[in-house]
Amino acid sequence: MKFWTRARGVGVLGIVLTLLLLLTVDSNLNRKLEQARTASPDRAPASVWDYSSRLYIPKPGNKPSEPPITTITLPTLLTVLVVGGLLIVGGGALIARNPERRGIAPYMSIVIVMSFISILLWGTAGGAAARGADLADTLSRIIRIATPLVLGALAGLVCERSGVVNIGIEGMMLAAACAGYTFALIMGNLFNNAGAMPVWIGVVAAILTGGLMASLHALLSIRFKVDQIISGTVINIMAIGVTGYVRSNFLISYESPVRSGLPNAPIPLLSEIPLIGPIFFNHKPITYMMLLLVGLMHVLLFKTVWGLRTRAIGEHPKAADTVGINVNRMRFRNVVIGGMIAGLGGAWFGLESTFRFDDLMTNGAGFIALAAMIFGKWTPLGAFGGALLFSSANALQLKVQDNIGLPPQFLQMLPYIVTIIVLAGVIGRARPPAAVGQPYEK
Amino acid sequence: MADPTSSHDQRDPTQTSADVVVQPTPPSGDAPPQRRRLSWISEGIVPLLAILTALLIGAVIVFFSAPAEKGTRIQVTINAFKGLFVGAFGNWADPSTIPIALSNTLVESTPYLLAGLAVALGFKAGLFNIGAEGQLLMGAIGAAAVGVWLPAWLGVASLPTLIHLPLALLAGALAGGIWGAIPGYLRAKTGAHEVINTIMLNYIALRVLDYMIVNGPMRAQGASLQRTPYIQESASLPRFVGIVRSADLTEGQNYLPFVPTTSSTWDLRIHSGLLIALLAVAFVWWLLRRTPTGFEIRTIGANPEAARYAGMNITRTFVLTMGLSGALAGLAGTGQVLGLDHNLKSVFSGGLGFDSIAIALLAKSNPIAIIPAAIFWGALRQGAGAMQIASGISSNLINIIQALVIIFIAADQIVRWLYRIKRTDGGGMVFSRGWGK
Incomplete structure (x- = not known):
C-alpha cells in the first residue's frame, strides 16, 4: 500500500497553505500594529486582536458617504485563526482517513475559497475607525473581471467539445481587441459620430475578427491537419505581430472623435435591489451578454440537436460520421463560432x-480561460465557476494590494498559481472529450 | 526531418505507425539510388521556400502600409529589405561595417540557438515547452545572483574566473532546469498539460523578476535604471575580440576579450556564449542519437504507449527532458546576462520564448538544423531595427513574417502545393498530443 496517496498529498498541501496564510497574516498584523504605535502611540489599537474587518453592503445608487444597509464586523485575527484551524483539522482528517475519492475535491475547494475570504478580511483589517470593504462592489468586480475569462472558456469549450484544441484563444482575443478598437476609431471618423454607434460597430468587427482568426486555425488544423497546438500557437504569434504592427504603424498617430467605450447600462428596477442589483444588474453590455451566453450555451450544448452532434464529433467522430454528420465541416463551423465568442x-x-489598445493587453486571459474550462470539466456552468475562481483571485489582488504589506507581485502571481494547483487535478480529475486533438480522417 | 542520416532509417523510432500508413508505396522494382539523395534535398528546400514565401508576403504588407512621406511604395519596400540585409550582414559596399553587423547577428542568434534547442528537445519527447521564456528569466535571475553576489556570500573579495564563471553558468542552468522540471513532473504525475502549466510559469517568472528587480532584493541601489548591479568580472563570459580600455575601468566595462585590438572596427560584442551554445547543440545531438536516454526520449515522443509497454520510465523521462529543456533555456538567459548585458534589467526578454518555438519548428526539431534556423532568426531580429530606420516600417513586421514562416513550416502542404513539391518523407511529424494523455 502506497503511503503518498492523493488524499494525503492534498491534505498536506492544504495544511501547508493554511499555515503559510496564518503565519503571514499574524506577522503582517503585528507589523501593522508596530507602525501604528510609532505613528501615534495613543490612537493605536491595544493588541493585534483588536484589529477587525468590516464588510458593508451599501444601498444601490447611494454616495459612498451615506450609511450602508448593514455592516458585518469580524475580529480579523480570531476569524482567520478559527477558519485556519478548521482547515488544518480537515487536512488532518484527510490524512488520517485516507479516502479514495470522497472529500478530496470539496476540501481543496474550501481551502481555496476560505483562503480568499481570509485574504479579503486581512486586506481590510483596520482599527475601530476603519470603514472596511464594500461587499457588493467586490462581488460585482469579480463578475466584471470574469467576463473575458468566461467568454474565452466558452470559446474553448465549443472547440474542444467538437474535438479541436484551441490554444489560440489568447491570440483571437488580442486580435479582436485591436480590430474592435481600430474599427471604432475609424467609424467615428467616417460617420463623424462620437457616440455609441461606432463603438458597437467595433464590437461587431471584434467578433468577426475572432471568427476570422478562428477560421485560420480551423483551416490549418482541420483542412491541413496541422498539429492543433502548433496551429493555436501560430495564431497567438500572428496576433502579437499583427496587432503590434497595426498599433505602431497606425493607431499611435490616429485621431478620432470617439473617446469612450461602451457605457454603463444598469437595468432599471433590478439594479436597485440591495447586494444582488450591483452584482448582476449594474454592468456594461458585454458582461450581460456573457451572463446570457453561459445559460444559452448550457441549453444549446445539452438540449439541442446541435449540442448532441457537437459532443458526438468530439467524443467519437467515427460514430458521428456513420450516422451522417459531416465531421470536418461541423468542426470547422464550431471553431469559427468559438472564435467569434473569443472575439x-x-x-x-x-x-x-477600457477604451484603448495596448500591446499584449489580454495578458494571458486566454490561457487562464482554458484552465477555467478544464476546471469546469468542459461544461458551460463549470467553466463559469472556474472563471469566477480566477477572477476572484484577481479582484482580491486589486482590492487588497495597498493594504496588505506584501510586494504586489506575490498577489499578482495568485491566479497563475491557482491555475497550476487546479490543473494538477487537486480538485477532481476531469476527462477531456475523447477525440480532442486528433484530426479526423475517414 | 531534414536530417539526411535519419530520414529513411528504418530503426528510427520517431517514425510512427501513422506515418508508415501515409507513406506512399514505393514503385515496384528497385528505386534508383539517387532517389534517396534527391528526397532529402527536396525536404530541405521546403523550409527555404517557406521562408521565401513569408518574406514575399511581408513585402506585400510593407508595400500596402508604406508611410507616404518616405517615398513611393516600391522605394519603401526596397529600402525596407535593403535595411534588413544591411542591419543583419553589413553594408557590403563598405566592408568595414561587415564584422560588426555579423558579430551583432551572431550575438542575437546565441540565445535563439539555446532556446530553440530547448523547445526542440521537448518536441522529441512529445512535450510542448512554451515555457522557454520563463525558464530563460529564471536562468538569468540565477546567473545574475551568483554572478554578482557569490563572492559576498562566501565572504571573499573575489573569486578566480575558473570557479566563478562555471558556478554562474551552473546556477543559470539549474534555475531554468527546475523551472522546466516542474511542468514535466506535473505532466507525468497528474496529467496536467505542460502547455498551460509552462505558460502559467512564464507569468509567474515575470512577476518573480519584477519583484526581484523593481522592489526586491536584487536591485542596484542608486542606479537610474531598474537593474541589478553589474556582475563581477570573474563571472563574465569573455568576448572574442575587443578594445581593451584602461586598466582601472569603471564598473561594468572591464570584460576582457580573448584578442585585444586597437581598431574600433573590431570592437565586437560577440562573446563566448556562442561556444556554449554550439557545445549544447553537440550535446543534444549526442544525447538523442548516441545514448539510451535519447532513445527513450525519442520513443516516448513517437509512441508513449509502446514505450510504456517496453518498460520505459515515462515519469523519469518527462522530468529529465523538461529539466534539460529548461536548463538549455536557462543557459540562454544566462548567456545574455554573463556575456552581453552584464546585469539584469526588469525588462529583459523580448519574446525570446515564442521565437524559440518558431526556430524549433523551422529546424524540424533537428539539433543540427537549429544552427542555421537560429542564425536566420538572429539576422531577422538584428536587421529589424535597421529596417525600421531605413523605411519607417515598424519592426513588428518581423513578428508577422515569423508567424507566416511557422504557418508555412507547420502546414507545409501549402508550400508543397504552391511550388509543386511532392511529399517524400512520408507525412508530417508528430509534435505533441492533445490534453490529458
Missing part, C-alpha cells in the same frame, strides 16, 4: 473595460 471577449478588453 466578443476581445471586445471587452478594447471597448468595454
Whole structure:
C-alpha cells in the first residue's frame, strides 16, 4: 500500500497553505500594529486582536458617504485563526482517513475559497475607525473581471467539445481587441459620430475578427491537419505581430472623435435591489451578454440537436460520421463560432473595460480561460465557476494590494498559481472529450 | 526531418505507425539510388521556400502600409529589405561595417540557438515547452545572483574566473532546469498539460523578476535604471575580440576579450556564449542519437504507449527532458546576462520564448538544423531595427513574417502545393498530443 496517496498529498498541501496564510497574516498584523504605535502611540489599537474587518453592503445608487444597509464586523485575527484551524483539522482528517475519492475535491475547494475570504478580511483589517470593504462592489468586480475569462472558456469549450484544441484563444482575443478598437476609431471618423454607434460597430468587427482568426486555425488544423497546438500557437504569434504592427504603424498617430467605450447600462428596477442589483444588474453590455451566453450555451450544448452532434464529433467522430454528420465541416463551423465568442471577449478588453489598445493587453486571459474550462470539466456552468475562481483571485489582488504589506507581485502571481494547483487535478480529475486533438480522417 | 542520416532509417523510432500508413508505396522494382539523395534535398528546400514565401508576403504588407512621406511604395519596400540585409550582414559596399553587423547577428542568434534547442528537445519527447521564456528569466535571475553576489556570500573579495564563471553558468542552468522540471513532473504525475502549466510559469517568472528587480532584493541601489548591479568580472563570459580600455575601468566595462585590438572596427560584442551554445547543440545531438536516454526520449515522443509497454520510465523521462529543456533555456538567459548585458534589467526578454518555438519548428526539431534556423532568426531580429530606420516600417513586421514562416513550416502542404513539391518523407511529424494523455 502506497503511503503518498492523493488524499494525503492534498491534505498536506492544504495544511501547508493554511499555515503559510496564518503565519503571514499574524506577522503582517503585528507589523501593522508596530507602525501604528510609532505613528501615534495613543490612537493605536491595544493588541493585534483588536484589529477587525468590516464588510458593508451599501444601498444601490447611494454616495459612498451615506450609511450602508448593514455592516458585518469580524475580529480579523480570531476569524482567520478559527477558519485556519478548521482547515488544518480537515487536512488532518484527510490524512488520517485516507479516502479514495470522497472529500478530496470539496476540501481543496474550501481551502481555496476560505483562503480568499481570509485574504479579503486581512486586506481590510483596520482599527475601530476603519470603514472596511464594500461587499457588493467586490462581488460585482469579480463578475466584471470574469467576463473575458468566461467568454474565452466558452470559446474553448465549443472547440474542444467538437474535438479541436484551441490554444489560440489568447491570440483571437488580442486580435479582436485591436480590430474592435481600430474599427471604432475609424467609424467615428467616417460617420463623424462620437457616440455609441461606432463603438458597437467595433464590437461587431471584434467578433468577426475572432471568427476570422478562428477560421485560420480551423483551416490549418482541420483542412491541413496541422498539429492543433502548433496551429493555436501560430495564431497567438500572428496576433502579437499583427496587432503590434497595426498599433505602431497606425493607431499611435490616429485621431478620432470617439473617446469612450461602451457605457454603463444598469437595468432599471433590478439594479436597485440591495447586494444582488450591483452584482448582476449594474454592468456594461458585454458582461450581460456573457451572463446570457453561459445559460444559452448550457441549453444549446445539452438540449439541442446541435449540442448532441457537437459532443458526438468530439467524443467519437467515427460514430458521428456513420450516422451522417459531416465531421470536418461541423468542426470547422464550431471553431469559427468559438472564435467569434473569443472575439466578443476581445471586445471587452478594447471597448468595454477600457477604451484603448495596448500591446499584449489580454495578458494571458486566454490561457487562464482554458484552465477555467478544464476546471469546469468542459461544461458551460463549470467553466463559469472556474472563471469566477480566477477572477476572484484577481479582484482580491486589486482590492487588497495597498493594504496588505506584501510586494504586489506575490498577489499578482495568485491566479497563475491557482491555475497550476487546479490543473494538477487537486480538485477532481476531469476527462477531456475523447477525440480532442486528433484530426479526423475517414 | 531534414536530417539526411535519419530520414529513411528504418530503426528510427520517431517514425510512427501513422506515418508508415501515409507513406506512399514505393514503385515496384528497385528505386534508383539517387532517389534517396534527391528526397532529402527536396525536404530541405521546403523550409527555404517557406521562408521565401513569408518574406514575399511581408513585402506585400510593407508595400500596402508604406508611410507616404518616405517615398513611393516600391522605394519603401526596397529600402525596407535593403535595411534588413544591411542591419543583419553589413553594408557590403563598405566592408568595414561587415564584422560588426555579423558579430551583432551572431550575438542575437546565441540565445535563439539555446532556446530553440530547448523547445526542440521537448518536441522529441512529445512535450510542448512554451515555457522557454520563463525558464530563460529564471536562468538569468540565477546567473545574475551568483554572478554578482557569490563572492559576498562566501565572504571573499573575489573569486578566480575558473570557479566563478562555471558556478554562474551552473546556477543559470539549474534555475531554468527546475523551472522546466516542474511542468514535466506535473505532466507525468497528474496529467496536467505542460502547455498551460509552462505558460502559467512564464507569468509567474515575470512577476518573480519584477519583484526581484523593481522592489526586491536584487536591485542596484542608486542606479537610474531598474537593474541589478553589474556582475563581477570573474563571472563574465569573455568576448572574442575587443578594445581593451584602461586598466582601472569603471564598473561594468572591464570584460576582457580573448584578442585585444586597437581598431574600433573590431570592437565586437560577440562573446563566448556562442561556444556554449554550439557545445549544447553537440550535446543534444549526442544525447538523442548516441545514448539510451535519447532513445527513450525519442520513443516516448513517437509512441508513449509502446514505450510504456517496453518498460520505459515515462515519469523519469518527462522530468529529465523538461529539466534539460529548461536548463538549455536557462543557459540562454544566462548567456545574455554573463556575456552581453552584464546585469539584469526588469525588462529583459523580448519574446525570446515564442521565437524559440518558431526556430524549433523551422529546424524540424533537428539539433543540427537549429544552427542555421537560429542564425536566420538572429539576422531577422538584428536587421529589424535597421529596417525600421531605413523605411519607417515598424519592426513588428518581423513578428508577422515569423508567424507566416511557422504557418508555412507547420502546414507545409501549402508550400508543397504552391511550388509543386511532392511529399517524400512520408507525412508530417508528430509534435505533441492533445490534453490529458
